[in-house]
Amino acid sequence: VVSRLAFHASGAxxxxxxxxxxxxxxxxxxxxxxxIARRMGFAPDRIDDMRTALGEAVTNAIEHGxxxxxxKRVQVAFIPEETSLRILVMDESPIPFPPxxxxxxxxxIHDLVAGQSPGRGWGTYLxxxxxxxxxxxxxxxxxxxxxxxxxxxxxxxxAGQLRDWPNx
Amino acid sequence: xxxxxxxxxxxxxxxxxxxxxxxxTVLAEESLLGAYRDVTSRGAQTVVLEFSGVDFMPTxxxxxxxxxxxxxxxxxxxxxxxxxxxxxxxxFAMMGMDQYAPLFDTVAxxxxxxxxxx
Numbered sequence: 001v002v003s004r005l006a007f008h009a010s011g012a013x014x015x016x017x018x019x020x021x022x023x024x025x026x027x028x029x030x031x032x033x034x035x036i037a038r039r040m041g042f043a044p045d046r047i048d049d050m051r052t053a054l055g056e057a058v059t060n061a062i063e064h065g066x067x068x069x070x071x072k073r074v075q076v077a078f079i080p081e082e083t084s085l086r087i088l089v090m091d092e093s094p095i096p097f098p099p100x101x102x103x104x105x106x107x108x109i110h111d112l113v114a115g116q117s118p119g120r121g122w123g124t125y126l127x128x129x130x131x132x133x134x135x136x137x138x139x140x141x142x143x144x145x146x147x148x149x150x151x152x153x154x155x156x157x158x159a160g161q162l163r164d165w166p167n168x
Numbered sequence: 169x170x171x172x173x174x175x176x177x178x179x180x181x182x183x184x185x186x187x188x189x190x191x192x193t194v195l196a197e198e199s200l201l202g203a204y205r206d207v208t209s210r211g212a213q214t215v216v217l218e219f220s221g222v223d224f225m226p227t228x229x230x231x232x233x234x235x236x237x238x239x240x241x242x243x244x245x246x247x248x249x250x251x252x253x254x255x256x257x258x259x260f261a262m263m264g265m266d267q268y269a270p271l272f273d274t275v276a277x278x279x280x281x282x283x284x285x286x
Contacts, residue, residue, distance in 0.1 A: 024169025027191045027224050048255035055226040059194075109264030112234050113241070122227045122263065129262075 021066035026058040056123035065091025096138030181211035189221030194228030220251030248278040
């Protein structure tokens with residue numbers, strides 16, 4: 001899957017890794033992206049954005065994609081490009097992403113505090129807010145989240161500029 | 169995987185601080201909630217969560233903070249969050265966390281916001 005999706009990166013070095021579907025590895029992957037991004041010259045605040053977005057994507061793959069089944073792997077590919085870093089996160093779920101995944105609104109803090117929401121949804125919302133491009137792809141053998149973070153953030157898209165969310 | 173959050177309790181009742189260091193992830197449930205139970209059992213009426221040593225906090229970790237918000241509301245304790253780096257401060261504000269747990273740069277600023285004793 002990685003090689004088929006990495007067509008964007010012709011000539012670029014791709015860093016691939018596979019992790020067990022176990023909580024805690026999302027933090028290790030976030031540490032790795034910090035190291036890669038520093039070497040590429042990303043600003044510290046963009047590295048924070050990337051670590052959070054990637055951590056959420058890997059957490060979703062571990063929990064929702066692979067059901068915390070340690071026999072299943074989460075594959076992560078980092079593709080440094082001239083002006084951006086492309087990151088792919090892949091699970092092994094045969095169940096496709098919900099079609100509205102990229103459009104969902106997160107739960108309100110009031111519902112969360114009142115215990116009236118299971119708390120789902122903030123991770124995907126944060127990913128959308130923090131990266132310059134995001135796409136979701138279901139292959140039948142797994143689901144892929146593809147994120148692109150540019151060295152200079154896309155001001156028009158507002159990426160990297162966390163927007164206020166109406167919580168009234 | 170091992171929980172990589174360290175907690176340290178500072179202060180005396182009625183104001184107690186839980187200093188956090190490391191990674192606040194879903195794995196930190198016992199560390200964080202255990203520290204909260206500890207300060208509560210010792211009589212804390214105001215609980216300060218000090219985040220300046222937190223290096224990584226995905227939404228699974230933030231969900232643990234929301235559980236502390238729920239519990240402090242039930243027990244009528246005050247809760248402050250201090251020392252968040254700008255990135256997490258923006259995320260807390262975006263989620264609306266600051267409506268339930270005011271954010272301050274330092275413990276001293278949080279304590280200065282407390283009403284003076286009559």
